Amino acid sequence: MKKKLVTILGANGQVGSECVRQFGKEFTLNSVTAKMLDNYNTKTITNYLKNLRADIIVNCVSLTNLTQCESNTALANDLNSTLPFAIAKCCPGATIVQLSTDYVFNGMKRTPYTEKDSTYPLNYYGLSKSMGELNLQTHTDKYYIVRTSSLFTSKVSFYGKPNFVFSIIKKLKDGETLKFNDTLTMTPTSTTELVRNIGVIMKQEPDYGIYHCTQEGEATWFDYVQQIADTFHLDKNQIFPIKSYPDSFKRPEYTVLDNTKIRGIEGIRIDDWRNAFNWEFSKYYEGL
Numbered sequence: 001m002k003k004k005l006v007t008i009l010g011a012n013g014q015v016g017s018e019c020v021r022q023f024g025k026e027f028t029l030n031s032v033t034a035k036m037l038d039n040y041n042t043k044t045i046t047n048y049l050k051n052l053r054a055d056i057i058v059n060c061v062s063l064t065n066l067t068q069c070e071s072n073t074a075l076a077n078d079l080n081s082t083l084p085f086a087i088a089k090c091c092p093g094a095t096i097v098q099l100s101t102d103y104v105f106n107g108m109k110r111t112p113y114t115e116k117d118s119t120y121p122l123n124y125y126g127l128s129k130s131m132g133e134l135n136l137q138t139h140t141d142k143y144y145i146v147r148t149s150s151l152f153t154s155k156v157s158f159y160g161k162p163n164f165v166f167s168i169i170k171k172l173k174d175g176e177t178l179k180f181n182d183t184l185t186m187t188p189t190s191t192t193e194l195v196r197n198i199g200v201i202m203k204q205e206p207d208y209g210i211y212h213c214t215q216e217g218e219a220t221w222f223d224y225v226q227q228i229a230d231t232f233h234l235d236k237n238q239i240f241p242i243k244s245y246p247d248s249f250k251r252p253e254y255t256v257l258d259n260t261k262i263r264g265i266e267g268i269r270i271d272d273w274r275n276a277f278n279w280e281f282s283k284y285y286e287g288l
């Protein structure tokens, strides 16, 4: 049987590069980067995708830096809201996998958010991602919106975003004191496992719609950084809890996502976040 043609947009990013690593065996891959397509200019990407006629488009492009989203709302709109709309409009036959975020919620709940909960973003990143979801939903029925949270990876992505875990390890090794919020609660999630589960969705073709996909369990950012120190046998006494960050924008307090819906798909695997973290970094314990 002919393999499906899958286009990965944002192929140099954390999620995009993992998609390129994992999907090559089962699909014919076409990796797209900002450099190739005029920084995802709407006209350029529209012409490109129209001619390509991919079966599945996985959109990993996003402005994910919260501060940058606040200071450059036009760019956040272009990448997070307009791009999903442009993709849906020019590729009516394709299935679109759109990556999204726990930050579409306002964080007022204290139990995990389900796909049925209303979105109410508190900052421009969340707002632009939420608009992207809506833009996609109003222009195609053939979508999988996959919302995830606080991704970690042991791999270096080509996009050049600093790797959060490695930067914490370096700071602790250098003897720095770290302050992390112990009220904002989320679920650290393995990029490897997320992408594996996106691959399962693409193969199993469940009903179109929104799917939450994180690890199980929850942590504050303080808990998370303590786990990093534990795993790498570094000094936890250098890490201090704080109640807020000096940001000009709001962050949702509680953004744990409920994975019940995605768990209903055969082949989905979701581990506790601490197990997934230790598995992801096990090969690095000695080297770092």
Ligand SMILES: NC(=O)c1ccc[n+]([C@@H]2O[C@H](COP(=O)([O-])OP(=O)(O)OC[C@H]3O[C@@H](n4cnc5c(N)ncnc54)[C@H](OP(=O)(O)O)[C@@H]3O)[C@@H](O)[C@H]2O)c1
Residues within 6 Å of the ligand: 009, 010, 011, 012, 013, 014, 015, 016, 032, 033, 034, 035, 039, 040, 059, 060, 061, 062, 063, 064, 075, 079, 098, 099, 100, 101, 102, 129, 147, 148, 149, 150, 151, 152, 157, 159, 161
């Ligand atoms: N990272 C997380 O913790 C996290 C948490 C929840 C949800 N998500 C969602 O997961 C998806 C992927 O996130 P990620 O962490 O993989 O993002 P990432 O590493 O920052 O990569 C995003 C990609 O977007 C493109 N991009 C970013 N800024 C750009 C700019 N100024 N001009 C043109 N292109 C630009 C780049 O594409 P090229 O590769 O083509 O250069 C980049 O590789 C996003 O939808 C995000 O909302 C991520």
